[in-house]
Amino acid sequence: MSDLKKLQDVAKDFTILYVEDNDSLRVNATRLFQKFFPTVYVGVDGADGLGLFKKHRPPIVITDIKMPKLDGIEMAKKIRHIAPDTKIIIMSAFDEKDYLYKAIEIGLYRFIKKPVNIQDLSNVLYQAIIQINHERSERLFQAQLGNIFNYQSSMVAMLNHTKPIIANQVLLDFYDAEDIDELNEKHPDIGAKFLEHDGFLYNDKDGNWINKIQADRSKIFNVKMINNKGKMRHFILKCKDIPNKNNYAILSFDDITELNLLQLFDTGATTNNADPDSQTIKALFELLNVIKRNNAKVSLYNYYKGISITNDAVIEQVNKDNVILKTSYVQQKVIQYEQRSMIVSEALPSAIVCEKVLKIEFDKQSVILTKLKFAVTSAESRGAVRLVPEDSHTVTLFIGDHKYTGNLYVQDISLKAVKLHMSNMPAGFELGTEVTIDMVFTVDKRPLIINTKAILFKKREANKIFEAIFNLNIDSATKMNLVKYVSKRQMALIREFKGL
Amino acid sequence: MGNKSKILFDDGVHKCIMFSFDDESHENSFLSVNQYLIIQNGDGVLIDPGSEAIFEELYDAVSEYIPVDKIKFIFFSHQDPDVSGSIGQWAATTSAKFIMSSLWVRFMSHYGFMDMDKVMALPDHGAKLKFGEDALKFLPAHFLHSPGNFSLYDTRSRIIFSGDIGAAILPSNEGKKAVVNFEEHTKALEGFHKRYMGSNKLCSAWVKTVRQHDVQMIAPQHGFIFEGENVTHFLEWLGELKCGSDNMDLLY
Secondary structure: OOHHHHHHHHHOOOEEEEEOOOHHHHHHHHHHHHOOOOEEEEEOOHHHHHHHHHHHOOOEEEEOOOOOOOOHHHHHHHHHHHOOOOEEEEEEOOOOHHHHHHHHHHOOOEEEEOOOOHHHHHHHHHHHHHHHHHHHHHHHHHHHHHHHHHHOOOEEEEEEOOEEEEEOHHHHHHOOOOOHHHHHHHOOOHHHHOOOOOOOOOOEOOEOHHHHHHHOOOOEEEEEEEOOOOOEEEEEEEEEEOOOOOOEEEEEEEEOHHHOOHHHHOOOOOOOOOOOOHHHHHHHHHHHHHHHHOOOEEEEEEEEOOEEEEEEEEEEEEOOOEEEEEEOHHHHHHHHHHOOEEEEOOOOOOOEEEEEEEEEEOOOOEEEEEEEEEOOOOOOOOOOOOEOOOOOOEEEEEEOOEEOOOOEEEEEEOOOEEEEEEOOOOOOOOOOOEEEEEEEEEEOOEEEEEEEEEEEEEEEEEOOEEEEEEEEEOOHHHHHHHHHHHHHHHHHHHHHHHOO | OOOOEEEEEEOOOEEEEEEEOOOOEEOOEEEOEEEEEEEEOOEEEEEOOOOHHHHHHHHHHHHOOOOHHHEEEEEOOOOOHHHHOOHHHHHHHOOOEEEEEOOOHHHHHHHOOOEHHHEEEEOOOOEEEEEOOEEEEEEEOOOEOOOOOEEEEEOOOOEEEEEOOOOOOOEOOOOOOEOOOHHHHHHHHHHHHHHHEOOHHHHHHHHHHHHOOOOOEEEEOEOOEEEOHHHHHHHHHHHHOOOHHHHHHHHO
8 A cells, every 4th residue: 555545544633723824835735735635724824823723633643843923943843732632744845953953852753844745744744643542542541541450449559560650539539539640649558557457458477468369360259447437348359461461460359248258257267167058158158259250260179088189169050058160170070989079269168168069061061069168178278188098908006015806997187197097986985095906908919017016196986987097207218118009009009090 | 329419518507518429320420410419497398309210218318317207399400301300209208399491390290100180390581589587599491401491599508409510421439529730631622521511602691690699519410519619610610612503514
């Protein structure tokens, strides 16, 4: 496409002011401009040109310098004062340094020497229009961004690295600041207002709040603050990166105080309550809805014979008594096998146990889980991997000098403890009793013997099922054998799981 | 093979230890493979722990310095089996968090690792992690040689744990752990780096990143460590090296 055609295409929505005191030149040039611009305002001197500018405000002005009443430079100065973004192009036969300096001082767009080459002039006009369009889009974007920010009922701020550079009115009001500068001056760390609460985000000895959210932007966090009326507010905080803009992120605080969930996060409020009331269950579903609204990821936890299998998941739908999640094929498989799962999120006071599986749709990568309640123990609290041994293992238990004669097998074993299933519990078998346990496992088709002292740590009797957990008091040589067994057994179980 | 360890740094609070367990047969000799441990106030960071074949020996060796359950982080510079092959074993025997490039997280199940919640996935531009009183910086080292590759800079010891960068194909030598004659050592560096590293542009980017830090030592995963002026020599050498796609005519 020729340059003249390109100019014609972009100039059709623009007006232009042309100021020239030479009559014949003005008539000819005006005729040329009218080929591109639908409206051309024409002034015969600087004063006339200024009057026309004030009346019509065209975005582009082309002017001569030496003119009666008011010269082009003076006129340009006044126009720039009225509308600084106006693109002013000087066309003059005079290229003395004084004029050039003045033109630079005023910030004129271009200086074109007469006689004018049409090609050069059309290039300059084309570039001016492209720049105006760009500036308009930028202003529109900024205005829209401001509108979006201020329409939010949540507190929203844009961060550059860790510093807020834009904040909406709701956030400024909360922090009692007139504008962003005052916010940064009064609150160099906006997270300093976050109050300590179990499972919440705040500055503590482990680090600054901003580092914690930057570690994983897909998570959401609970935050507690007192507003300027002295009232406690409960927020869900989310930080989202701006695509293709390094070091920029949007921080949003969703005020969920009205859901009355704060007490759920008090120490033990959920973990001490194995049989939750309807209020707690309602709150649980409210929280899942908050997580879904924020498009935050959760984790699904499961165990296959003791191997922890954890995957990301997204809440797709929260219904009255069930939740639909999208997750990986591996997690779907383990859910299918175990018929249960645990939902874990920073936004929850503790993990949610889902005790029943309604549906698994492999093609849609979705699972529907029901019978939800807060877990009594934390999903992440298992310090050591506890594995179910192969069926062929044998175990012998000595209590003092006496060999236990009932039926016995290892339910699971870790580097620290072993859980035995017993056919009965010997009389007087007290916690703290020292025993000797002799176990024979198979590693690489060879027997591996673990013979160790152990202390009875916990015992459980229910429905004629007897279980005992022993803390191992293991010497270093035996420990290495156990390390070998646990690591090899884990690999065998993973192979087994993959073959399901 | 025994416990072949060397203290690289110890100021009474912070300690860096180098282990050398050889797990690969390379032609007629064993390839020297290094693993590293940082300890501060009883907490540990294990670096590039290697393959399943050396797991038990390394576990034993680490236990001589720190109870294994005190390992807080295990860092894998990249996904190769001689770096990450034992992740399943370490996951079964520690409660550590595993740090690696986000590119490789989903591949770890092939090494018998299923507990994705234990992973801290590094974004491409790296990260900084508080460790005790100091910090660990994960510096991008992509395509040198792995496409998702990081070096670890320990701000206290000022050591760069560089993974395969600076690796030399050498038979293991229990007595010798550091480069003495750099010129001589380039013979062992050249072949590996020319073929394994992505390009001079990538090497230069890494050198530029490293030069922004005060580096006293470069500790690679294979071969010898670079100390003092050999750090400067190595950075100059790597910054100039034509490798990978620079030698396209040799590859196609």
